[in-house]
Amino acid sequence: MQDTVAELEESRQRYADLYDFAPVGYVTSDEKGCISEVNLAGAALLGMERSQMIGMPMSVFVDKGNVKLIFNHLHSCKQSGETVVTELKLSSKNAKVVYAQFITMIVPGVGSDVTQYRTIITNITGIRNAETEIACLQGTEKALLASEERLKYYASELVSTNSELKAFADIVAHDLRTPMVNLKGFSRELGYSLINLKDIMCEIVLQLPENSQKKVKELMESEMPEALKFIETSVDRMSRMVDSLLKLAHLGRRKMIYNMVDIGELVANIICSFHHQIEMHSIHMDIRPLPQIKTDQMAIEQIFSNLLDNAIKYLDTDRQGEIRLSCTHEGDEYLFSVEDNGCGITANDLGKMFESLRRVGKQDVPGDGMGLAYVRVLVKQLGGKIWCESEPGVGTKIFFTIHNGPLQTEEHRGL
Structure with a gap:
C-alpha cells in the first residue's frame, strides 16, 4: 500500500x-x-x-x-x-x-x-514581427516594380530637343537613382536584421507548436531571403536601366562634329572587332561599295557597330548566317541598309524595336534593349530617318538615311 x-x-x-x-x-x-x-x-x-x-x-x-x-x-x-x-x-x-x-x-x-x-x-510575437517584415519586403517589391514601370514611362516620353533631354536626365538621376540607393541600403539593413532575428528566434521557435515552428522556419529561411534577393537583383537591373537612359540622354544632347569619314574603312574596322563571332559562326559578310561622307565619326561608328552587333546576335543557328551592307544616294542624302537572314521580327514587334528598354525577337540573347534606341537617337541627330522591314524565319533589313554634312534647318540645328 x-x-x-x-x-x-x-x-x-x-x-x-x-x-x-x-x-x-x-x-x-x-x-x-x-x-x-x-x-x-x-x-x-x-x-x-x-x-x-x-x-x-x-x-x-x-x-x-x-x-x-x-x-x-x-x-x-x-x-x-x-x-x-x-x-x-x-x-x-x-x-x-x-x-x-x-x-x-x-x-x-x-x-x-x-x-x-x-x-x-x-x-507568437516573433511570428507576427516576421510577418510584418515580410509585408514590408513585399511593399518594397511593389515599389520596385512601380519604379520600373515609371522608368519605362520616362523612356517612352523621351524627346529630341536638348532642353527636354536634359530635364529627362535630371529626373532619372534624381527621382530614380536616389530611391534606388535608399532601397539597396535598407534592403541590406533588412538582411542584417534577418540574421539577428534568426539568432533571437532560435530558442523561441523550440517553444512553439510544431505547425508554428514550420511557419517560422519557412518565413526565416525561404520567404524573407527570397524577397531580399528579389530586391537586390531588381535594384541592380534598374541601375543598369538608369545608366542606359542617361547614356541615351547624353547622346541626344551631344553636339555633332562633322568631318570627312570613309564609311568603307570604318565598317572594315568594325568587322575586324567582330572577327571572333564571325569566324565562330561562319558568317558570310557581303560589303558593297560604301561612300566617303561628311558626318560625325563617333556617331556613325556607333550606329554601324550596334546594327552589326544586333544582326550577328539574332542570326538563325539552323542556317549559315549572311549579313549584307549597301548604300545608295540621291544628291546629298545617303540611304544605308544592313540586311541579315536571321530569325526575323513579327509585324507586331516592328513598331517597338527602336523604343527604349524594348527587346523584340529571341529573349535569350543578352542585352539591355537599348542598342537600337541609341541608333535611332544618333540617326536623328545626324538629320536622318531609320526604319525596318522584317519577316520571321527570313531575315531583317534596317534602313537609315544620313545627310552629307549638317542640315541647317530649324528642326536639326543645335541637336
Whole structure:
C-alpha cells in the first residue's frame, strides 16, 4: 500500500513538474473567466506572480482593445463546446508589444454546465514581427516594380530637343537613382536584421507548436531571403536601366562634329572587332561599295557597330548566317541598309524595336534593349530617318538615311 502511495506521489510530482516547467502557458479558469490555476510560463507571459493571479479575470491581462475579443473567445468555446483559437495582444507595463495565441477548450462538470476553461497560451510575437517584415519586403517589391514601370514611362516620353533631354536626365538621376540607393541600403539593413532575428528566434521557435515552428522556419529561411534577393537583383537591373537612359540622354544632347569619314574603312574596322563571332559562326559578310561622307565619326561608328552587333546576335543557328551592307544616294542624302537572314521580327514587334528598354525577337540573347534606341537617337541627330522591314524565319533589313554634312534647318540645328 505504501509503495502504491509513493508511486502515485512520484507520478503526481512528475505531472506537476511537466505542468509548471512547460514552455507554453497553461491557464485554468472558471466559467466567468477568472483564473483558478496557472503554470510558471503562463505567469511569466502574462507578467504577474502566479499567486497574485488566482481569482483575477483573464481579461485583465489582455490589451484594452482586445478585451471584447477574450470574452468572445471564451463565449464561443462555451457555446460550441469545441476548441477555439484566437490571437490576442497582451497588456504590457512597458512599451513592448506582446502577441499571444490562446487555445481554449472546456472541461465539463456535473451535468452539462461548463465549470472550467483550460487555455494554452503561446507567445507568437516573433511570428507576427516576421510577418510584418515580410509585408514590408513585399511593399518594397511593389515599389520596385512601380519604379520600373515609371522608368519605362520616362523612356517612352523621351524627346529630341536638348532642353527636354536634359530635364529627362535630371529626373532619372534624381527621382530614380536616389530611391534606388535608399532601397539597396535598407534592403541590406533588412538582411542584417534577418540574421539577428534568426539568432533571437532560435530558442523561441523550440517553444512553439510544431505547425508554428514550420511557419517560422519557412518565413526565416525561404520567404524573407527570397524577397531580399528579389530586391537586390531588381535594384541592380534598374541601375543598369538608369545608366542606359542617361547614356541615351547624353547622346541626344551631344553636339555633332562633322568631318570627312570613309564609311568603307570604318565598317572594315568594325568587322575586324567582330572577327571572333564571325569566324565562330561562319558568317558570310557581303560589303558593297560604301561612300566617303561628311558626318560625325563617333556617331556613325556607333550606329554601324550596334546594327552589326544586333544582326550577328539574332542570326538563325539552323542556317549559315549572311549579313549584307549597301548604300545608295540621291544628291546629298545617303540611304544605308544592313540586311541579315536571321530569325526575323513579327509585324507586331516592328513598331517597338527602336523604343527604349524594348527587346523584340529571341529573349535569350543578352542585352539591355537599348542598342537600337541609341541608333535611332544618333540617326536623328545626324538629320536622318531609320526604319525596318522584317519577316520571321527570313531575315531583317534596317534602313537609315544620313545627310552629307549638317542640315541647317530649324528642326536639326543645335541637336
